[in-house]
Amino acid sequence: MPDAPRTTAGRRPLISGNWKMNLNHFEATALLDKLRYLVSKDDLAAVEVSVHPPFTDVRTVQTFLESEKVDIALGAQNCHWEDSGAFTGEVSPGFLAKLNVRYVIVGHSERRELFGDTDEWVSAKLKAVLKHAMVPILCVGETLDEREAGSTGAKVTGQVRAGLDGVSAEQVGAMVIAYEPIWAIGTGRTATTEDAQSVCASIRATVADVAGADAAAGVRIQYGGSVKASNAAELMAQPDVDGALVGGASLDAESFAKIVQFPLGGA
Ligand code: PGA
16 A cells, blocks of 8 residues: 655645536536546545535535545535525535535635635635535635736735635634636646745745644645646645646546546656
8 A cells, every 4th residue: 555645744635626617417427437446545545535516416426425435525616605595596505514515615716707706705705614614725826917917926915815814723724725826727837836836835824924833734735727647746746735626637537537646656
């Protein structure tokens, strides 16, 4: 049995598949059925894995993972901050918790850029996820214009501070932050490993400033943006990169399995 890979700081890597608005519930089951044969129990002991299907698939995916005893965590892509009420088209975090959802993405750049999620909403959603004993994956990241203007640090730090506002140090230490440069999402362009490491390190420094050293040591920071089997191992080797939020490459069982198996060197 291979040694469980840990980051240098001992955090267990988290590889999350964000399916976005892809895969209906039949296709979701077909993908997971392939995936469970491709990844071994040892793989899933070493690296934590979550999948984030569209809402219409969540119940089906829950049933599949639980009845087949597949050790993959169930995730969601978004939620509302209220428990219930007159919010047509929205999804309650409490309903997700009832389906044994463990991880909820909040503030994905597509939500922020296309659907108007503000820092204030993201903060409210993050607290709602915590209230229901689920784990938020707080997404942050800069646009290409912001990167070229040299404002990556200011943008990302501002988003982290806004997202963590009012959250206890203990909760911060148990959550996940995903650094996703917007210009690298779905474009095939990946940040260099040096850039990914340097922004993830600055996020950890911001967490230390906001919530203290223990929280900074515990929080897991994922990199996202065109992660694939061929670049996963190198990204994961960075001391402040504790996992990956994977979009396109999570829609194919073989490519996602190879990312999960990054300790074996990818393909
Ligand atoms: P990508 O998406 O892997 O397709 O670039 C990542 C994300 O948006 O979470």
